[in-house]
Amino acid sequence: MRHRLASTAIGAAAIAAFLASPAFAETTLRALFMAQAAYSEADVRAMTEAFTKEHPDVKVELEFVPYEGLHDKTVLAQGSGGGYDVVLFDVIWPAEYASNDVLVDATDKITPEMKDGVLPGAWTTVQYDGKTYGMPWILDTKYLFYNKEILEKAGIKAPPKTWDELASQAATIKEKGLLEEPIVWSWSQAEAAVCDYTTILSAYGGSFLDADGKPAFQTGGGLEALQYMAGTMKDGITNPNSKEYLEEDVRKVFQNGDAAFALNWTYMYNLANDPKESKVAGKVGVVPAPGHEGTSEASAVNGSMGLGVTTTSQHKDEAWDYVTFMTSQKVQNEYARLSLPIWKSSYDDPAVTKGQEELVAAAKQSLAVMYPRPTTPRYQELSQxxxxxxxxxxxxxxxxEEALTEAADNSGL
Incomplete structure (x- = not known):
C-alpha cells in the first residue's frame, strides 16, 4: 500500500513539475540570417531580444552564415523536412523559392498599412507572379564611396557623375602618385561581382534578357559594362586583388586609406566613418553609383532582401509575428545605421537621418533607379x-564579348 501511495505521489509531482515547466508553453523558432553586410549580428541579436521580451512564450534560435551559404543552407534544410522557421532571402530567389514551395504565400497577411507605408521598390524584393512571400527587410543598393581627402589632393572638385569620369579621375590620382590603384571592387567569382556588373549594365542601358526570356547581356549595354570592368583592370586603375575580393575586403581596403573609390552597400558608410574602425573616418564621401552620358544620370542594383516563413515551419503564426516585428518601422528606425528602413516616412525622421544626411541624400536618388537582376527560377545557373x-x-x-557569349550559351535559358 505504501508503495502504491508513494508511486502515486511521485507521479503527481512529476506531472505538476511538467505542467509548471516554462518549456511546456514555449515555442522555439529557428531563424537563418546572413553574417555580412547590412545589419550586424549584434543588431539582429538585439532586435530578437526585444521581440522575445514582448513574446516571452517564444524563444528564437539564431544562425548566421555568410551570404554565399544562405541559399544552399535554406534549400538543403527544406529538402530534409525543414529546420528553419524564418529565413532571410535575396531579391533574386523568390521565383525559385515560389516554384519549389520553399516560402509561405503571405499575400493575405499584408495589411493596408504595410502596403501604403513601405516604399514601392521594396515590395519587389519579396514578390513573384503576383504573390508576396514575406516582408522586405534590407532595402539596399551599392553606392560609390570616395575618399574626400585624396580627391582634394588630386585637385578634383567633385566626385564622378559618369563611369568614364570615374576612370578619368582614378587615372589622375594614379598619375599624381597619390595611389597606385585608386579603385577597389568586389569581383571575386561570387554574386558580389554580378551586383557590380548589374550596376554598370544599368548605367549603359543594358538588358539581361530579351522579350522572349533569352540572354541579351552579351550585346549592347551588357557588353559595354564588362568592357568597362576589364578596361579598368587593364589600365591599372583597379586594385588587381579585386578579382578575389568580397564586400568586406573592399571595406577594409577603403577604410585603411588604400582606395580613392569603392562600390559597396549601405553598411560601409557608418563603419568607414567610425574612428574605432577606420583610418579615413570623417573623410568618407558617398554618392549614387555613376551614370553614362546620354543614357542615365545614376545607376543602382536592387540588392534588397526579405524575411519569410518556410512552408515546413511548425509554428507559422509565431514565425510571422517575428517577421513583422523585425521589419516594423519602430525597429528599423532604431537600427538605421547599417541598413536604411523600408518605410517611406522614416526618411523624414531625424532619428534616422541625423549624422548620415549625405547617405540619405544618395539613397533617395539611388533607391529610385534600382535595377533588378533577372527574375527566373534558373537564376542560380545564370549567375554562375x-x-x-x-x-x-x-x-x-x-x-x-567571348566571355559573355559563352555565358549566354551556359546560362540554362
Missing part, C-alpha cells in the same frame, strides 16, 4: 555563368 564570364574577362583569359 556570369560570374565565370566576369572572371575570364578581368583576368584577360577571354575578351568580354
Amino acid at each position: 555563368a556570369l560570374q565565370l564570364a566576369i572572371q575570364s574577362a578581368i583576368l584577360g583569359m577571354a575578351s568580354p
Whole structure:
C-alpha cells in the first residue's frame, strides 16, 4: 500500500513539475540570417531580444552564415523536412523559392498599412507572379564611396557623375602618385561581382534578357559594362586583388586609406566613418553609383532582401509575428545605421537621418533607379555563368564579348 501511495505521489509531482515547466508553453523558432553586410549580428541579436521580451512564450534560435551559404543552407534544410522557421532571402530567389514551395504565400497577411507605408521598390524584393512571400527587410543598393581627402589632393572638385569620369579621375590620382590603384571592387567569382556588373549594365542601358526570356547581356549595354570592368583592370586603375575580393575586403581596403573609390552597400558608410574602425573616418564621401552620358544620370542594383516563413515551419503564426516585428518601422528606425528602413516616412525622421544626411541624400536618388537582376527560377545557373564570364574577362583569359557569349550559351535559358 505504501508503495502504491508513494508511486502515486511521485507521479503527481512529476506531472505538476511538467505542467509548471516554462518549456511546456514555449515555442522555439529557428531563424537563418546572413553574417555580412547590412545589419550586424549584434543588431539582429538585439532586435530578437526585444521581440522575445514582448513574446516571452517564444524563444528564437539564431544562425548566421555568410551570404554565399544562405541559399544552399535554406534549400538543403527544406529538402530534409525543414529546420528553419524564418529565413532571410535575396531579391533574386523568390521565383525559385515560389516554384519549389520553399516560402509561405503571405499575400493575405499584408495589411493596408504595410502596403501604403513601405516604399514601392521594396515590395519587389519579396514578390513573384503576383504573390508576396514575406516582408522586405534590407532595402539596399551599392553606392560609390570616395575618399574626400585624396580627391582634394588630386585637385578634383567633385566626385564622378559618369563611369568614364570615374576612370578619368582614378587615372589622375594614379598619375599624381597619390595611389597606385585608386579603385577597389568586389569581383571575386561570387554574386558580389554580378551586383557590380548589374550596376554598370544599368548605367549603359543594358538588358539581361530579351522579350522572349533569352540572354541579351552579351550585346549592347551588357557588353559595354564588362568592357568597362576589364578596361579598368587593364589600365591599372583597379586594385588587381579585386578579382578575389568580397564586400568586406573592399571595406577594409577603403577604410585603411588604400582606395580613392569603392562600390559597396549601405553598411560601409557608418563603419568607414567610425574612428574605432577606420583610418579615413570623417573623410568618407558617398554618392549614387555613376551614370553614362546620354543614357542615365545614376545607376543602382536592387540588392534588397526579405524575411519569410518556410512552408515546413511548425509554428507559422509565431514565425510571422517575428517577421513583422523585425521589419516594423519602430525597429528599423532604431537600427538605421547599417541598413536604411523600408518605410517611406522614416526618411523624414531625424532619428534616422541625423549624422548620415549625405547617405540619405544618395539613397533617395539611388533607391529610385534600382535595377533588378533577372527574375527566373534558373537564376542560380545564370549567375554562375556570369560570374565565370566576369572572371575570364578581368583576368584577360577571354575578351568580354567571348566571355559573355559563352555565358549566354551556359546560362540554362
